[in-house]
Structures are given as structure tokens and as C-alpha cells.
Amino acid sequence: MDPAATVEPSRLARFANSLRASLRLGLDVALPPLCPGCRDLVTDNGLCPACWSKLAFIAPPYCPRLGIPFAYDPGPGIVSMQAIADPPAYQRARAAVRYDDVARKLVQAFKYGDRLDLGPLLGRWMTRAGHELLDGADALVPVPLHWRRLWARRFNQSAALAEVISAASGVAVAHAPLRRVKATAQQVGLSRAERATNVQGAFRVDAAAKAEVTGRRLILIDDVLTSGATSDACARALLRAGAAQVDVLVFARVVDAARTPI
Numbered sequence: 001m002d003p004a005a006t007v008e009p010s011r012l013a014r015f016a017n018s019l020r021a022s023l024r025l026g027l028d029v030a031l032p033p034l035c036p037g038c039r040d041l042v043t044d045n046g047l048c049p050a051c052w053s054k055l056a057f058i059a060p061p062y063c064p065r066l067g068i069p070f071a072y073d074p075g076p077g078i079v080s081m082q083a084i085a086d087p088p089a090y091q092r093a094r095a096a097v098r099y100d101d102v103a104r105k106l107v108q109a110f111k112y113g114d115r116l117d118l119g120p121l122l123g124r125w126m127t128r129a130g131h132e133l134l135d136g137a138d139a140l141v142p143v144p145l146h147w148r149r150l151w152a153r154r155f156n157q158s159a160a161l162a163e164v165i166s167a168a169s170g171v172a173v174a175h176a177p178l179r180r181v182k183a184t185a186q187q188v189g190l191s192r193a194e195r196a197t198n199v200q201g202a203f204r205v206d207a208a209a210k211a212e213v214t215g216r217r218l219i220l221i222d223d224v225l226t227s228g229a230t231s232d233a234c235a236r237a238l239l240r241a242g243a244a245q246v247d248v249l250v251f252a253r254v255v256d257a258a259r260t261p262i
């Protein structure tokens, strides 16, 4: 039997959230705020002006499917070559910022550096970037961690972001439907093809959770979209279980600077 099946995901999420809240409370009292980009002292829990100016927010025009920015506006409904050549299983993806140096530091501080207080900031930016997707969506589905990684890291960053987006948008979080049944190797350093193989069969919708999925419009929530392999594997699992549509909302996505955008 898969050990993950013995732990109910929503209970884990609640535990992670309460842990998160108590940690954040402790940090606010104990430490002066540091900029997560450069570790300079700042007056609030955000970025310093220098790092803020380097953060690359994604704004229109962008590919309506992949959300990657266009160099110029090709007109309504025109999708990128990438979306035509290699269409993802999900319908639309949106990201708040490009995954560059500052964005990476923000994500790492949030995920590994005890900067859990960054969640509300990142989540609000995601809510703004995903307004088209959130309009009419039935539920947010955080990309799950394998239980072993959740244990090691103490909280699921995607679930934490989903809670912020839910509070800001009114779209509920569905914690139960998606389960990571394979402890995949880290995607870092793998090629695009290796990433796709790595996450193959890694996600599953339990029969008991199908009611949360069937016929519903879902938005997958994750911190970073790199090759899109993880989002694609999650979307496939949800669509196989009968989801009407799956969109993807992330904080940061890799934008290939060398690629001709249209």
C-alpha cells in the first residue's frame, strides 16, 4: 500500500497552514525584515526598490494559451508557434513574472528560507495575473508534493499560494483531488524530455475524489513553471478523471529569451 494513502491530504494542508501561521508569527517578532532579493534591510516585508525595479512582470500582449509575452501585439486570438507545435494538456497558463534572478530568489526564500511571510505578496500578484482564469473557475488545485518531501519541507508552497489566491478571488481550494504517487527526482538540471519522463504517472486522482473533478473548471496552482512537464502531467490526470477544463496559474515562468516569440 502506498504510505501516502494513510494521510489525508486536506489534514496535511491544514497542519501545514497552522504551522505556517505560527512560524510567521515568531519571525515577525524576532527579525527585522530583509529584502528577499538582496538581503538588505527593508521597512516592510517586501522587496527593496532596486530588486522591485528588476522584477519582470508579465503584461499583455502574450500568447493566450501559454501566457508567454509577445514582442508585439499580433492581434486577438493569435497563439504562439510554441503553442501550435507542442500544445499542452492544459488550456491556458498565466504567470505573474518572468523566472529570472530576482524571481528565483523570491521563490527560494519563500520555499526554503523561512520567508513564509512572502506568500500573501506572491499570491496577490498571481491573483492579478490570473484574473481571466479565475473568472468562472470552480476550484484551485495546488500541485501536490510527495508526502516525503512535504515532511522534509514542512509545507507545500503551492497550497499556501492557493490559500492566498482563494481568499482574494473567492474561488475555493480543492486539496484532495490530486495526489503525487511517485516521489520524482528533482526537475533541476534535467532536459525537457527527461522532465516529461520524470513526472510520467506521478499524479493520480483518487476514485473517492472524482466528484471534486468531474465536469469542473480547475486551476492548477504552482510556484514556478519551467518546461511545463509537471503542470502537463497534473492536467492530464485531472482531465482523465473528467475535469471540464484545466488552466495553470504560477508565480513565475521561464521565458526563453532566445526563442522567436511568434
Ligand SMILES: [Zn+2]
Residues within 6 Å of the ligand: 035, 036, 037, 038, 039, 040, 047, 048, 049, 050, 051, 052
Ligand atoms: Zn533587494
